[in-house]
């Protein structure tokens with residue numbers, strides 16, 4: 001790879017090299033550029049104009065914000081710059097340090113997507129500085145997601161991201177053209193200093209919905225794909241025939257035509273449309289729009305947000321049944337429904353016991369315990385009731401001066417009172433009833 005890059009940029013040795021980071025998640029392109037300039041002691045504008053620019057030269061002010069909107073975003077320009085920077089550093093072309101994975105998903109108007117000032121986590125800075133204190137590389141680097149405007153917290157530490165130096169309170173350019181990465185552009189003090197502000201619960205949970213798309217999805221294995229979303233919207237229509245383009249459009253405030261174009265692939269949704277769609281479908285995060293179709297439909301069913309009729313003949317009918325079984329099992333476990341044996345449950349839903357065991361292992365175990373417990377309680381109650389009846393019947397036998405036998409006693413009981421009790425149990429119960437009667441008589445005498 002180095003050789004190819006060297007040829008492209010007309011060098012006869014490999015170009016630049018940055019030590020690979022061990023921490024997962026994506027470092028931003030701006031951060032890579034900053035470290036590269038610092039390591040090789042090249043003024044950022046010189047490096048950018050020489051190797052990366054597409055058009056006119058840039059000057060220093062470019063590095064306040066524009067550098068991020070060019071290098072960290074998801075526009076066509078970002079894709080080109082991402083590739084160029086990868087070539088320059090001799091790294092694989094699919095190593096992304098921008099939101100280019102959203103290039104295939106979102107509308108190009110990325111205005112307002114990135115925050116105008118650099119944000120960073122002071123705790124992350126401190127940890128990164130310690131990790132690499134002994135190495136020759138400069139240690140501090142910026143995570144890609146910190147540059148997203150909507151993101152206000154560090155996803156690792158749950159603390160507020162900072163946008164001002166703790167020492168001089170000045171805001172920072174995305175890339176300082178004069179100071180080492182991690183240090184204040186104005187007063188040169190370390191940007192990892194100072195206490196991090198904590199974040200309240202409400203804000204934390206709000207940030208959770210941003211977590212997946214802008215943080216987890218920066219990991220290679222979680223990239224969302226537009227084809228998935230299109231497929232899922234088609235699946236939605238299959239499961240709920242009234243979920244037409246028109247219906248969805250009304251739900252999220254865009255025209256029917258726009259939704260049709262998304263599905264047809266000729267137009268990409270805007271980010272806020274995706275957020276509205278997620279809320280309308282009752283999903284817990286925007287990432288769920290990109291799940292495999294059966295999981296996608298299952299989540300929507302579970303949320304019960306769509307007041308539409310389900311197509312019971314669609315290929316998702318099994319999901320519906322699965323969900324009904326699960327809900328019924330939970331109701332039994334919670335005591336809202338009377339428990340039943342696994343065999344009866346299987347019969348009720350027309351599935352096999354093996355299916356229940358494999359599909360709902362945890363619930364089955366839990367339900368067995370609950371059901372067994374109920375059976376024991378019921379038996380105890382039945383035994384107690386039966387003992388009372390036996391006592392009464394045996395007293396009758398005695399008062400009629402009849403022989404104290406099981407047969408005579410049963411004759412004094414209501415028909416069927418001993419049903420379901422085997423002879424041995426009956427024998428023991430009768431013996432105990434006799435003892436109790438003798439005991440009562442002894443007590444009377446004394």
Ligand SMILES: [Zn+2]
Nearest residue numbers: 121124154157
């Ligand atoms: Zn952090």
Ligand SMILES: [Zn+2]
Nearest residue numbers: 165168184187
């Ligand atoms: Zn400062």
